[in-house]
Amino acid sequence: MEHAPKAIDVTNDVEMRTFNFFTMGIDGHPLGLHLDMAIPTILNNADEEQQKDWLPKAANREFIATYAQTEMGHGTNLKKLETTATYDPKTQEFVLNSPTITSTKWWPGNLGKSSNYAVVMAQLYTQGKCHGAHPFFVQLRDLNTHKPLKGITVGDIGPKFGMNTVDNGFLQFDHVRTPRRSMFMKHAKVLPDGRYVPPVHDKLNYSAMVFIRAAIVSGMAYHLLVTSTIAVRYSAIRRQGEITPGAGEVKVLDYQTQQHRIFPQLARGLAFRLSGQYIMKLYTQTMDDIRNGDISAVPDLHALSCGLKAVTTHHAALGLEQCRMACGGHGYSQASGFPLHYSVAVGACTYEGENMVMLLQTARHLMKIAKAIRAGQSPKSNKIVDYLFHKGPPKCLIDQAYDTNYRNVLESFEHLARRQTLEVYDKLVQLQQQGRNYEQAWNDCAVELCKATRAHVRTFLARTFVEEIDKISDLSIKSVLQDLLQLYLYYEVTECATGLLEDGFMTGQQHKYAKKKIYEALEKIRPNAVSIVDSFDFQDRELHSVLGRRDGNVYENLLKWAQSSPLNKTDVLPFHHKYLGKMMEEARQRSKI
Ligand SMILES: CC(C)(COP(=O)(O)OP(=O)(O)OC[C@H]1O[C@@H](n2cnc3c(N)ncnc32)[C@H](O)[C@@H]1OP(=O)(O)O)[C@@H](O)C(=O)NCCC(=O)NCCSC(=O)CCCCCCCCCCCCCCC(=O)O
Numbered sequence: 048m049e050h051a052p053k054a055i056d057v058t059n060d061v062e063m064r065t066f067n068f069f070t071m072g073i074d075g076h077p078l079g080l081h082l083d084m085a086i087p088t089i090l091n092n093a094d095e096e097q098q099k100d101w102l103p104k105a106a107n108r109e110f111i112a113t114y115a116q117t118e119m120g121h122g123t124n125l126k127k128l129e130t131t132a133t134y135d136p137k138t139q140e141f142v143l144n145s146p147t148i149t150s151t152k153w154w155p156g157n158l159g160k161s162s163n164y165a166v167v168m169a170q171l172y173t174q175g176k177c178h179g180a181h182p183f184f185v186q187l188r189d190l191n192t193h194k195p196l197k198g199i200t201v202g203d204i205g206p207k208f209g210m211n212t213v214d215n216g217f218l219q220f221d222h223v224r225t226p227r228r229s230m231f232m233k234h235a236k237v238l239p240d241g242r243y244v245p246p247v248h249d250k251l252n253y254s255a256m257v258f259i260r261a262a263i264v265s266g267m268a269y270h271l272l273v274t275s276t277i278a279v280r281y282s283a284i285r286r287q288g289e290i291t292p293g294a295g296e297v298k299v300l301d302y303q304t305q306q307h308r309i310f311p312q313l314a315r316g317l318a319f320r321l322s323g324q325y326i327m328k329l330y331t332q333t334m335d336d337i338r339n340g341d342i343s344a345v346p347d348l349h350a351l352s353c354g355l356k357a358v359t360t361h362h363a364a365l366g367l368e369q370c371r372m373a374c375g376g377h378g379y380s381q382a383s384g385f386p387l388h389y390s391v392a393v394g395a396c397t398y399e400g401e402n403m404v405m406l407l408q409t410a411r412h413l414m415k416i417a418k419a420i421r422a423g424q425s426p427k428s429n430k431i432v433d434y435l436f437h438k439g440p441p442k443c444l445i446d447q448a449y450d451t452n453y454r455n456v457l458e459s460f461e462h463l464a465r466r467q468t469l470e471v472y473d474k475l476v477q478l479q480q481q482g483r484n485y486e487q488a489w490n491d492c493a494v495e496l497c498k499a500t501r502a503h504v505r506t507f508l509a510r511t512f513v514e515e516i517d518k519i520s521d522l523s524i525k526s527v528l529q530d531l532l533q534l535y536l537y538y539e540v541t542e543c544a545t546g547l548l549e550d551g552f553m554t555g556q557q558h559k560y561a562k563k564k565i566y567e568a569l570e571k572i573r574p575n576a577v578s579i580v581d582s583f584d585f586q587d588r589e590l591h592s593v594l595g596r597r598d599g600n601v602y603e604n605l606l607k608w609a610q611s612s613p614l615n616k617t618d619v620l621p622f623h624h625k626y627l628g629k630m631m632e633e634a635r636q637r638s639k640i
C-alpha cells in the first residue's frame with residue numbers, strides 16, 4: 048500500500064508560507080525571519096559550499112535563524128554599527144564583540160526566544176583594518192538545551208505596538224569565537240591568512256533588505272485589500288440615516304462620502320498589487336543577473352524598492368485608518384479586525400528602513416538622473432526613469448475627450464515628477480555654489496527631495512496599473528477594473544494637485560474635471576463593490592473581523608463575540624465586592640449618617 052502523502056512539504060517555500068499564514072495568523076510567528084530574511088541571505092550571500100551546508104538544514108528547519116542587524120544605537124546608519132568581528136589568523140576564527148550598551152543588537156524578530164542561529168551584521172576587522180559591516184552566520188543557542196552559548200546574552204525586548212506574537216530580541220557578544228567560514232563569502236571574503244577580498248559591489252551584503260522591501264509592496268496591497276473588504280462589506284450591512292426623507296434608512300455604502308473614503312483604498316490596494324508583482328520580478332531577475340556576474344541593475348532595483356516601500360507603507364497606514372473610521376464605533380472594537388491589521392501594517396513604515404530614509408535613498412538616484420539631464424545626456428533605455436529625460440506637453444491635457452489609455456493623466460504625473468526632480472536638483476547645485484557643502488545642501492533640500500521621490504513613485508504605480516489593465520482580455524473583468532483605475536488615477540491627480548497647480552501646468556478647471564471623474568467612478572463602482580471584494584476570496588479567518596464576515600451576519604455575531612469576552616464569564620466580577628462594591632456600599636452608609 049502506498050504511503051499517504053505528507054500534508055506539508057516543509058522544504059517547499061510556497062507550501063510552508065501558505066501553511067504558516069493560515070495556521071499562525073498575520074501578526075508573525077517564530078519562523079518569520081528565518082523564512083523571510085535568513086534563507087534569502089543564505090541564498091544570495093553564502094558561497095556554494097556554505098549553501099550546500101546551510102540551505103538544506105535551513106529549509107528542513109533543523110535550526111531557526113534570524114537577521115540581527117539593528118542595534119540599540121543604530122538602525123538606519125549602518126556605517127556606525129558597533130558590533131565587531133575581528134579576524135584572528137592564528138585560530139582562523141572571528142571574535143564577535145559588543146563593545147558598548149548601544150552596540151546591543153535590538154529588534155531582530157524571533158531572536159528573543161525562538162532562534163538558535165542568526166545572520167549577524169558586524170564591522171569586519173582584519174589585518175588591523177575595518178572593512179565595514181558584513182554578515183556572519185552565528186550559532187547563538189545550544190542545539191539541545193536551547194540555552195545561550197558562552198559569551199552570549201540574549202532575550203526578548205518586551206511588548207510592542209503590535210506583532211506581539213513575534214519575539215523581537217536583544218543580543219550581546221562577549222568575545223565570542225566563530226569559525227572563519229561563518230562569514231558569508233559569496234561576495235567579500237577573508238582568506239585564511241587574513242587578507243580581505245572585496246565584493247564586486249559593496250552593497251550586495253544588503254540583498255535580504257532589498258528582498259523584503261520588494262515583498263512589502265505586495266504585503267501592503269494585501270492589508271489594504273483586506274481592510275477595504277471589511278469596510279465595504281460592513282457598509283453594505285450597516286443602515287443609518289436617510290438620503291431621501293421618508294424612503295427608509297440606507298446602507299451607509301450609499302453615501303458618497305463613504306465611497307470616497309473606502310473605494311480609493313481598494314483602488315490603491317490593486318495598484319500596489321500590480322506594482323508588487325513587478326518589483327518582485329525585477330528582484331528575481333536582478334539576483335539572477337548578479338549570479339551571472341552582471342550587477343548593472345542593482346542601483347535601479349534599490350532605488351525603486353526603497354521608494355515603493357516608503358510610499359506603499361505610508362498610504363497603507365493612511366488607508367487602513369480610513370477604513371477603520373468608515374466603520375464608525377464598531378470599527379474601534381477589536382471585533383472589527385482593524386487594530387490587528389493596523390498594528391501589523393504600520394510596522395512596515397519603520398522596519399526595513401525608516402520611510403523618510405528610504406525616500407531619500409530613491410532621491411539620490413533621481414539626483415543622478417537630473418545631473419545627466421542637465422548635462423545633456425540621453426536616456427539609457429530604462430523603462431522606469433527614461434520619462435524624466437523627455438519633454439512632456441507644456442500644459443496639462445487631462446480634460447481632453449480622447450485620452451487613450453490615460454496618456455494625458457500619466458503625462459501629468461510625469462510632468463510633476465520631472466519638474467520636482469529638476470527643481471530640487473537645481474536648488475542643490477545653487478546651494479553648493481553659494482558655499483554649502485553637499486551634505487548640508489542635501490539636508491536643506493530634504494523635504495523637496497522626498498516630494499520628488501513620491502512624484503516619481505506615483506508615476507510608476509500609475510503607469511504599471513494602466514499597462515496591466517490594458518493586458519486583460521476578458522472584457523467584463525476589464526470594465527470593472529477600469530472603473531477602479533479611473534478612480535485611482537483621478538484620485539491621485541487631486542492628491543498631488545498642489546504640485547500640478549503650483550507652476551500653472553494644470554488649471555483650476557482641470558482640477559474640477561478630475562474631481563468630477565472621481566465622483567463618476569464612485570458611482571460606477573458602487574453596484575459592484577461587494578462583488579469586487581468577494582472576488583478576492585479572502586477567508587473569514589484571514590480577515591479576523593466580525594464586521595467583514597462573508598455571510599454578512601454582523602450583529603448576531605457581534606453580540607456573541609462580546610459575550611465570549613473573559614469579562615462576561617460571570618455576571619459579577621470576583622473582586623467586585625472587594626473594591627467597587629465596597630466603595631459604593633461605604634458611600635451609601637456615609638450618606639445615611
Ligand atoms: C541605505 C542606507 C540608509 C544607507 O547606506 P550606507 O550608509 O551604507 O550608504 P550610503 O548612503 O553612503 O550609500 C552608498 C551607496 O550605496 C547605495 N545603497 C545603499 N543600500 C543599497 C542596497 N541595499 N542596494 C544597492 N545599493 C545600495 C546607496 O544608494 C549609495 O549609492 P550611491 O553612492 O551610488 O548614491 C542603509 O544604511 C540602510 O539600508 N539603512 C536602513 C537599515 C535597514 O533597512 N534595516 C533593516 C533591518 S532588518 C529589518 O528591519 C527586518 C524587519 C523584518 C520584519 C518582518 C518581516 C516580514 C516581512 C514579510 C514580507 C512582506 C510583509 C508585508 C507586511 C505585512 O504583511 O504586514
Ligand SMILES: Cc1cc2nc3c(=O)[nH]c(=O)nc-3n(C[C@H](O)[C@H](O)[C@H](O)COP(=O)(O)OP(=O)(O)OC[C@H]3O[C@@H](n4cnc5c(N)ncnc54)[C@H](O)[C@@H]3O)c2cc1C
Nearest residue numbers: 114115116117121122123154155156394398399400401403
Ligand atoms: C516591527 C519591527 C521589526 C524589526 N525587525 C528587525 C529585524 O528583524 N532585524 C533587524 O536587524 N532590525 C529590525 N528592526 C529594526 C528596524 O529595521 C529599524 O528600527 C529601522 O531600520 C529604523 O531604524 P532606527 O530604529 O535606527 O530609526 P532612526 O534612524 O533612529 O529613526 C528616527 C528618526 O530619524 C530619522 N532619520 C534617521 N536618519 C536619517 C537621515 N539620514 N536622514 C533623515 N532622517 C533620518 C528617521 O526618518 C526617523 O524619523 C525592526 C523594527 C521594527 C519596528
